[in-house]
Amino acid sequence: MELLHNKRRLSSPSSAGADLALASPSSSSSSSSSISTSLSSPRSVSVSLVNQQIQNHNHNHNHNYTHTHNKIHNHPPNPTTMGGIAADVFASSPPRPTNLPTGTPTPPPEPMSEPYHGYSFPHNRLKRRLTHPNKTPLVLVSCGSFSPPTSLHMSMFSVAESYAERTGFELVGSYMSPCSDTYGKSSLVPAHHRINMCRLAIEQTNSNAMIDDWETLRRDEAGRPVYTRTADVLKRLDEQLNDVLGGIQTLDGTFVRARVMLLIGADLALTMSDPKVWAPADIDVLLGYYGAFIVERPALCATQDAIQPLKKYHGNIMVVPSFQNDVSSTKARAQIRNGEVAQDLPRSVYDYIKLHHLYGSAPPKDRHVDKNGKPDLEMVSPRLPVASHR
Numbered sequence: 001m002e003l004l005h006n007k008r009r010l011s012s013p014s015s016a017g018a019d020l021a022l023a024s025p026s027s028s029s030s031s032s033s034s035i036s037t038s039l040s041s042p043r044s045v046s047v048s049l050v051n052q053q054i055q056n057h058n059h060n061h062n063h064n065y066t067h068t069h070n071k072i073h074n075h076p077p078n079p080t081t082m083g084g085i086a087a088d089v090f091a092s093s094p095p096r097p098t099n100l101p102t103g104t105p106t107p108p109p110e111p112m113s114e115p116y117h118g119y120s121f122p123h124n125r126l127k128r129r130l131t132h133p134n135k136t137p138l139v140l141v142s143c144g145s146f147s148p149p150t151s152l153h154m155s156m157f158s159v160a161e162s163y164a165e166r167t168g169f170e171l172v173g174s175y176m177s178p179c180s181d182t183y184g185k186s187s188l189v190p191a192h193h194r195i196n197m198c199r200l201a202i203e204q205t206n207s208n209a210m211i212d213d214w215e216t217l218r219r220d221e222a223g224r225p226v227y228t229r230t231a232d233v234l235k236r237l238d239e240q241l242n243d244v245l246g247g248i249q250t251l252d253g254t255f256v257r258a259r260v261m262l263l264i265g266a267d268l269a270l271t272m273s274d275p276k277v278w279a280p281a282d283i284d285v286l287l288g289y290y291g292a293f294i295v296e297r298p299a300l301c302a303t304q305d306a307i308q309p310l311k312k313y314h315g316n317i318m319v320v321p322s323f324q325n326d327v328s329s330t331k332a333r334a335q336i337r338n339g340e341v342a343q344d345l346p347r348s349v350y351d352y353i354k355l356h357h358l359y360g361s362a363p364p365k366d367r368h369v370d371k372n373g374k375p376d377l378e379m380v381s382p383r384l385p386v387a388s389h390r
């Protein structure tokens with residue numbers, strides 16, 4: 001497995017030099033006047049240069065690696081590759097980091113006792129066909145507590161989308177993946193409430209995001225809910241989108257794999273260099289293999305502090321500027337507890353909270369240790385240092 005995985009990495013195209021890009025969210029999609037920066041060096045690169053590099057790269061590789069729909073369906077996924085991901089999977093994707101990560105990826109999650117009654121992978125708002133030539137289909141995945149979902153959770157998708165329009169990507173799908181109730185964050189209300197609130201937030205903000213409730217439904221053999229690490233969430237989504245559904249059709253009728261990337265705030269990125277919160281092998285999968293759109297969150301952390309420790313993955317990281325805001329679920333919960341109107345929530349979410357009397361009292365402290373009294377990354381929840389970044 002390790003050898004094969006290395007082979008896949010080695011066969012990935014090497015970096016064409018796209019540095020970590022930083023552009024203004026206020027610019028329209030056609031604007032290329034924004035400044036982008038490389039975190040690995042003080043020099044600046046323009047967005048248009050980065051885009052050009054990405055496009056050239058795509059152009060050079062698209063013909064070699066696309067495949068027909070029939071091919072995808074006539075051949076089962078190659079069982080010798082990680083999670084069904086083929087060796088040339090990212091051949092038409094933006095450049096890979098120059099310094100390839102060395103960690104061993106974790107295997108995909110154990111199959112859950114499927115099928116869950118009523119569960120099916122959501123793809124109703126997935127754009128199955130690209131509308132622009134020479135673009136790489138992009139699917140953004142936001143994993144979070146969403147307890148409750150705020151207006152900023154929703155605008156993360158829109159700022160990332162306008163950012164992506166100025167790159168070699170075309171956004172074809174956005175997912176919210178609420179974490180399981182077993183994530184040891186005491187502020188979590190039961191998953192069905194969080195999912196209902198996400199649904200309302202999507203409706204209210206006319207978002208195209210889809211909710212994948214798979215994380216909240218996963219159970220072990222004894223039927224107990226289990227925590228799913230984010231790397232496993234992305235691997236499964238990748239498999240569903242590209243192996244089960246067959247990828248995304250390009251303008252010339254061929255099918256290519258969608259590039260799956262994580263959508264997170266800078267505060268969460270800041271925790272990624274902490275091995276007590278994230279297994280380094282998972283970070284290799286998340287940032288070395290998939291990549292991330294990291295939305296600035298200046299009220300909680302300096303972007304540089306979050307990104308600098310992750311610089312070996314810089315070719316796979318897009319820093320999306322955001323506006324100054326102090327919006328957080330924590331603040332909304334405190335406002336509700338104090339009987340104030342939580343302005344940063346979509347109105348329908350606020351009404352839902354009131355109707356169901358959620359967040360009325362202060363939650364107990366977050367669980368920091370497992371039942372044996374020791375912190376454990378592999379078990380139900382990797383909460384400990386995540387809570388401490390506030």
Ligand SMILES: Nc1ncnc2c1ncn2[C@@H]1O[C@H](COP(=O)(O)OP(=O)(O)OP(=O)(O)O)[C@@H](O)[C@H]1O
Pocket residue numbers: 142143144145146147152153156187263264265266267268295296297322325326327328329330331
């Ligand atoms: N205002 C914001 N700006 C940028 N990213 C955000 C913002 N709010 C949430 N996020 C990001 O959304 C993802 C899910 O966040 P989460 O559901 O934990 O919300 P939160 O506001 O950080 O929650 P809490 O306050 O309960 O810790 C994380 O990657 C987080 O960084």
Ligand SMILES: NC(=O)c1ccc[n+]([C@@H]2O[C@H](COP(=O)(O)O)[C@@H](O)[C@H]2O)c1
Pocket residue numbers: 143144145146177178179183185228229230231268277278279282382386
């Ligand atoms: N090791 C991991 O996979 C890991 C660690 C910390 C957070 N997360 C995920 O990040 C998301 C956001 O977490 P917070 O709500 O703590 O900001 C959640 O979906 C959580 O599952 C994953």
